Amino acid sequence: AQSVTQPDIHITVSEGASLELRCNYSYGATPYLFWYVQSPGQGLQLLLKYFSGDTLVQGIKGFEAEFKRSQSSFNLRKPSVHWSDAAEYFCAVGSILSNSGNEKLTFGTGTRLTIIP
Amino acid sequence: DVKVTQSSRYLVKRTGEKVFLECVQDMDHENMFWYRQDPGLGLRLIYFSYDVKMKEKGDIPEGYSVSREKKERFSLILESASTNQTSMYLCASSFSSPPYGYTFGSGTRLTVV
Numbered sequence: 001a002q003s004v005t006q007p008d009i010h011i012t013v014s015e016g017a018s019l020e021l022r023c024n025y026s027y028g029a030t031p032y033l034f035w036y037v038q039s040p041g042q043g044l045q046l047l048l049k050y051f052s053g054d055t056l057v058q059g060i061k062g063f064e065a066e067f068k069r070s071q072s073s074f075n076l077r078k079p080s081v082h083w084s085d086a087a088e089y090f091c092a093v094g095s096i097l098s099n100s101g102n103e104k105l106t107f108g109t110g111t112r113l114t115i116i117p
Numbered sequence: 118d119v120k121v122t123q124s125s126r127y128l129v130k131r132t133g134e135k136v137f138l139e140c141v142q143d144m145d146h147e148n149m150f151w152y153r154q155d156p157g158l159g160l161r162l163i164y165f166s167y168d169v170k171m172k173e174k175g176d177i178p179e180g181y182s183v184s185r186e187k188k189e190r191f192s193l194i195l196e197s198a199s200t201n202q203t204s205m206y207l208c209a210s211s212f213s214s215p216p217y218g219y220t221f222g223s224g225t226r227l228t229v230v
Contacts, residue, residue, distance in 0.1 A: 009157075041226075042223055042224065043223045044160075044207065044209075045221070046219075090160070092218075094218070102213055105219060107160040
């Protein structure tokens with residue numbers, strides 16, 4: 001069964017500093033990988049996704065993520081954070097259910113990002 | 118833009134009440150999902166549906182049931198609410214062909230007293 005680990009529960013960075021959020025996955029085949037962001041009291045918004053091709057993926061809000069098969073990682077990065085980036089971030093791995101061909105996502109437990117002035 | 122609408126942002130219910138959480142999507146998605154979100158536990162899948170009148174149990178279905186009578190609507194039912202069901206509930210939908218990921222609603226924060 002697939003699983004996702006986000007080793008950092010909480011990260012604090014200064015506004016303008018660079019950011020990297022870690023994500024490690026476990027999945028037997030080539031994974032579909034996603035990053036979502038959740039602002040306080042809101043649902044989850046898709047930031048970016050990887051399913052094939054270029055291992056460096058660009059997303060919305062200036063975020064990017066790099067798929068590294070050898071490390072089973074899909075880390076999220078941003079070169080310069082803004083106060084509005086304070087939120088919770090979730091990594092997810094998608095798998096295909098053999099009985100239906102449908103996609104099922106498994107989520108990590110999230111990383112809460114705090115931005116200090 | 119795809120919209121997934123959850124009928125209530127906040128609900129307060131009493132122990133033992135029957136609770137209905139409604140979710141409607143407007144983009145003709147085949148798949149719909151119900152998650153609960155708790156601090157430190159992330160998102161846990163309760164039930165999902167890949168077609169009308171079809172449902173499958175997720176990872177934590179106990180104490181819940183679902184109904185999908187129309188393609189756009191997926192209801193989560195707490196037959197007899199308990200305090201340990203106090204949580205944020207998130208509905209999501211997606212197309213059947215991956216890898217699109219899910220589109221989420223804004224969530225319903227349910228408090229059972």
